[in-house]
Amino acid sequence: MAFSEFRSLDEKSLIEYIKAEPALSSKLGSNLDDIKIKEVGDGNLNFVYIVVALGGSFVIKQALPYIRCIGESWPMTKERAYFEALALREHGRFSPEHVPEVYHFDRTMSLIGMRYLEPPHIILRKGLIAGTEYPLLTEHISEYMARTLYFTSLLYRSTTEHKRAVAEFCGNVELCRLTEQVVFSDPYKVSQYNRCTSPYLDRDAEAVREDNVLKLEVAELKSKFCERSQALIHGDLHTGSVMVTHESTQVIDPEFAFYGPMGFDIGAFLGNLILAFFAQDGHANQVNDRKTYKEWILRTIEETWNLFHKKLIALWDEHKDGSGEAYLPAIYNNPELQRLVQKKFMEDLFHDTLGFGAAKMIRRIVGVAHVEDFESITDASKRAECERRALEMAKLLLKERRKFQAITEVVLAIRKLQ
Amino acid sequence: MAFSEFRSLDEKSLIEYIKAEPALSSKLGSNLDDIKIKEVGDGNLNFVYIVVALGGSFVIKQALPYIRCIGESWPMTKERAYFEALALREHGRFSPEHVPEVYHFDRTMSLIGMRYLEPPHIILRKGLIAGTEYPLLTEHISEYMARTLYFTSLLYRSTTEHKRAVAEFCGNVELCRLTEQVVFSDPYKVSQYNRCTSPYLDRDAEAVREDNVLKLEVAELKSKFCERSQALIHGDLHTGSVMVTHESTQVIDPEFAFYGPMGFDIGAFLGNLILAFFAQDGHANQVNDRKTYKEWILRTIEETWNLFHKKLIALWDEHKDGSGEAYLPAIYNNPELQRLVQKKFMEDLFHDTLGFGAAKMIRRIVGVAHVEDFESITDASKRAECERRALEMAKLLLKERRKFQAITEVVLAIRKLQ
Numbered sequence: 001m002a003f004s005e006f007r008s009l010d011e012k013s014l015i016e017y018i019k020a021e022p023a024l025s026s027k028l029g030s031n032l033d034d035i036k037i038k039e040v041g042d043g044n045l046n047f048v049y050i051v052v053a054l055g056g057s058f059v060i061k062q063a064l065p066y067i068r069c070i071g072e073s074w075p076m077t078k079e080r081a082y083f084e085a086l087a088l089r090e091h092g093r094f095s096p097e098h099v100p101e102v103y104h105f106d107r108t109m110s111l112i113g114m115r116y117l118e119p120p121h122i123i124l125r126k127g128l129i130a131g132t133e134y135p136l137l138t139e140h141i142s143e144y145m146a147r148t149l150y151f152t153s154l155l156y157r158s159t160t161e162h163k164r165a166v167a168e169f170c171g172n173v174e175l176c177r178l179t180e181q182v183v184f185s186d187p188y189k190v191s192q193y194n195r196c197t198s199p200y201l202d203r204d205a206e207a208v209r210e211d212n213v214l215k216l217e218v219a220e221l222k223s224k225f226c227e228r229s230q231a232l233i234h235g236d237l238h239t240g241s242v243m244v245t246h247e248s249t250q251v252i253d254p255e256f257a258f259y260g261p262m263g264f265d266i267g268a269f270l271g272n273l274i275l276a277f278f279a280q281d282g283h284a285n286q287v288n289d290r291k292t293y294k295e296w297i298l299r300t301i302e303e304t305w306n307l308f309h310k311k312l313i314a315l316w317d318e319h320k321d322g323s324g325e326a327y328l329p330a331i332y333n334n335p336e337l338q339r340l341v342q343k344k345f346m347e348d349l350f351h352d353t354l355g356f357g358a359a360k361m362i363r364r365i366v367g368v369a370h371v372e373d374f375e376s377i378t379d380a381s382k383r384a385e386c387e388r389r390a391l392e393m394a395k396l397l398l399k400e401r402r403k404f405q406a407i408t409e410v411v412l413a414i415r416k417l418q
Numbered sequence: 419m420a421f422s423e424f425r426s427l428d429e430k431s432l433i434e435y436i437k438a439e440p441a442l443s444s445k446l447g448s449n450l451d452d453i454k455i456k457e458v459g460d461g462n463l464n465f466v467y468i469v470v471a472l473g474g475s476f477v478i479k480q481a482l483p484y485i486r487c488i489g490e491s492w493p494m495t496k497e498r499a500y501f502e503a504l505a506l507r508e509h510g511r512f513s514p515e516h517v518p519e520v521y522h523f524d525r526t527m528s529l530i531g532m533r534y535l536e537p538p539h540i541i542l543r544k545g546l547i548a549g550t551e552y553p554l555l556t557e558h559i560s561e562y563m564a565r566t567l568y569f570t571s572l573l574y575r576s577t578t579e580h581k582r583a584v585a586e587f588c589g590n591v592e593l594c595r596l597t598e599q600v601v602f603s604d605p606y607k608v609s610q611y612n613r614c615t616s617p618y619l620d621r622d623a624e625a626v627r628e629d630n631v632l633k634l635e636v637a638e639l640k641s642k643f644c645e646r647s648q649a650l651i652h653g654d655l656h657t658g659s660v661m662v663t664h665e666s667t668q669v670i671d672p673e674f675a676f677y678g679p680m681g682f683d684i685g686a687f688l689g690n691l692i693l694a695f696f697a698q699d700g701h702a703n704q705v706n707d708r709k710t711y712k713e714w715i716l717r718t719i720e721e722t723w724n725l726f727h728k729k730l731i732a733l734w735d736e737h738k739d740g741s742g743e744a745y746l747p748a749i750y751n752n753p754e755l756q757r758l759v760q761k762k763f764m765e766d767l768f769h770d771t772l773g774f775g776a777a778k779m780i781r782r783i784v785g786v787a788h789v790e791d792f793e794s795i796t797d798a799s800k801r802a803e804c805e806r807r808a809l810e811m812a813k814l815l816l817k818e819r820r821k822f823q824a825i826t827e828v829v830l831a832i833r834k835l836q
Contacts, residue, residue, distance in 0.1 A: 154644055159595050162644070163588040177577050180743065189748040212755045219759055223744060226572055226580070247702050278482035325598065326641060330607040337630045341637055 021105040029055010081110035087257030098144040125239040126300035127275040138303040140249030146311035152232035154326040184222035193368035200384030263352025271357030278390035282377030354401035363395035447473010462481040464767030465797035499528035501590040505675030516562040546694040560725035571649035572744040602640035611786035618802030647677035681770025689775030700795030772819035779812035
């Protein structure tokens with residue numbers, strides 16, 4: 001029973017759907033009488049069901065035509081599921097170990113069937129709040145970012161492939177607009193959706209809205225976000241879009257994917273690590289002062305960038321005589337020049353990364369969607385203190401990003417501000 | 419008689435085509451027995467026919483599936499006519515006084531019928547070679563550039579409109595690739611298509627290919643060209659794409675149009691004026707030393723930028739509370755900030771303009787397609803001298819463009835180099 005038009009599923013109709021869809025039912029083994037379904041969507045946008053039977057499991061994610069956490073008053077195209085499936089498959093081609101496999105996609109139903117990331121996988125953000133170290137995280141996430149960004153950029157691709165893909169993802173415009181609004185616009189103006197830890201941060205939020213230099217810088221970043229099709233980016237790569245165990249790192253939820261600036265992904269990840277760092281003082285108690293863990297987060301920030309840098313350059317060197325059209329081998333034909341172009345490219349990307357990372361931090365403190373890292377600090381005045389330091393750090397990064405030459409200097413600035 | 423599939427027309431079959439096409443035949447009046455047709459395509463790519471009858475006239479432009487000046491050995495999609503017609507109509511909406519009206523477009527036939535720019539309209543480049551001053555040129559061309567670029571950018575448009583248009587023009591990828599090759603690649607490597615005034619400039623061409631800093635800078639510009647969808651640009655706005663009289667300025671041939679960086683258009687125009695300047699010494703003789711004319715060209719360079727700057731800012735101010743999504747009025751809400759963002763925007767655009775202008779100059783001296791300004795200097799050693807000064811100017815602009823703060827400084831540098 002395939003549905004000829006969209007309907008939102010519940011647990012009962014989902015079972016019927018699965019039984020009628022061989023790509024899904026075949027994943028569950030021969031006995032379909034004992035299917036267990038659990039709705040677990042804790043995100044802002046979609047319904048997510050875990051489906052388990054004796055012979056196997058998967059996850060079903062269905063997009064509804066509005067934003068779940070706000071309700072039907074904020075409509076949002078369910079076509080985002082199409083772009084999510086496309087991005088999962090595309091990123092999965094390049095980084096299969098860190099992207100869940102897609103088993104099934106139904107465009108009419110805006111429904112994706114994909115690998116269930118079984119326990120002990122948890123959302124990285126929850127692990128960071130709990131104070132858990134993940135020894136392979138930097139290795140994995142840098143691998144994911146380097147490979148997905150490199151292979152979808154003109155460093156690897158021909159212009160023909162690139163423009164075809166750019167055109168297709170232009171269709172994901174509604175999700176791009178949502179980012180433009182909540183990241184680059186709302187925090188810098190009065191908006192009904194903004195909130196902050198009031199009254200403690202009221203003046204800080206106002207200061208953001210009155211900071212001409214900040215607003216000048218955020219305009220430059222917004223224009224890069226809207227105009228620069230550098231690579232197929234995840235588009236929402238915060239620590240809530242990563243699931244982890246000690247051995248595994250899986251990137252989920254790329255429904256905001258489109259061809260945009262690489263730094264937006266790297267910045268999202270690093271910026272959310274910095275938020276996690278500044279939230280630690282709010283989670284400290286007499287049993288655990290979180291000092292060691294804060295050091296681990298700082299090392300994670302540093303290593304993520306350094307490993308990303310190393311892996312991107314390694315891919316570039318490996319394929320430098322390939323089909324990528326940005327730097328033709330006949331032109332960039334001597335080792336000194338190769339070093340020069342790579343240095344310039346990485347410097348620009350580093351500054352983009354810091355800028356976008358900072359913008360993503362700011363919006364989590366004075367914009368609509370906050371992060372559990374801070375929200376879980378129940379003492380509002382303590383929470384505000386943590387948030388204020390993170391906000392100061394973000395403002396510094398956004399305004400002075402071009403002065404930072406290395407990630408160690410960023411870590412040093414974080415230490416100074418704590 | 420509409421053709422159901424593509425065929426290249428000659429003067430005879432074109433008459434049959436016109437008679438069968440009311441949108442065209444109606445332009446010629448009631449008497450179709452006296453149609454006169456003349457093939458005048460002197461460009462590199464297409465066939466162009468002037469069609470005149472007693473009651474009216476028009477021009478027919480047909481794209482063939484290869485590059486005319488090279489022949490069938492260099493295939494080129496005839497779909498470029500579709501993007502040319504689209505750009506003529508889009509730019510014509512915003513600057514109708516400087517874009518010829520399209521009467522008819524036939525996608526199957528890759529054929530455009532449009533206004534005939536009657537004598538004394540001539541190609542601007544020929545006027546510059548002849549030493550003719552055009553008193554309204556700067557006013558007109560700055561108006562054309564400011565309006566077409568402003569109204570197709572996010573300064574005026576919503577993201578939704580913008581991404582839809584960007585996606586459509588991604589289809590013009592073959593023409594973009596041609597630019598990438600002949601502007602950003604071939605001049606910087608050994609290529610069978612390159613030529614220069616040999617043997618005089620052999621060493622200069624070699625020096626371009628061995629200049630690491632130049633190649634580093636050109637890579638940045640190429641990446642902007644490939645990745646930054648800032649506005650619907652003409653894509654080939656040199657002085658051969660402009661027809662002029664003393665009263666009229668008309669921009670033709672936007673078959674390279676796509677969403678790219680604004681500076682590529684402005685730079686193409688200014689860069690070709692600088693080429694025209696350095697060619698003047700080759701046209702000087704005992705009757706006319708061209709000194710006065712060189713001053714006119716320098717004034718034209720200066721005024722074009724200054725008027726463009728003024729007009730773009732005026733449009734921005736006029737529509738600042740409109741639907742453009744780059745700078746929301748609720749955020750950019752005070753005059754000081756408005757001045758700051760405009761200053762930064764125009765500075766970046768100025769540096770882009772100088773960079774792209776320089777790249778367009780270099781490719782005309784050591785790349786495949788040269789300009790009549792120099793080619794018409796018959797004494798090869800004299801021509802080489804003029805070209806060498808232009809090449810030095812271009813290299814300076816490309817490498818040092820960020821040091822120039824105003825167009826007067828560029829004019830000063832040109833004076834110094836002559």
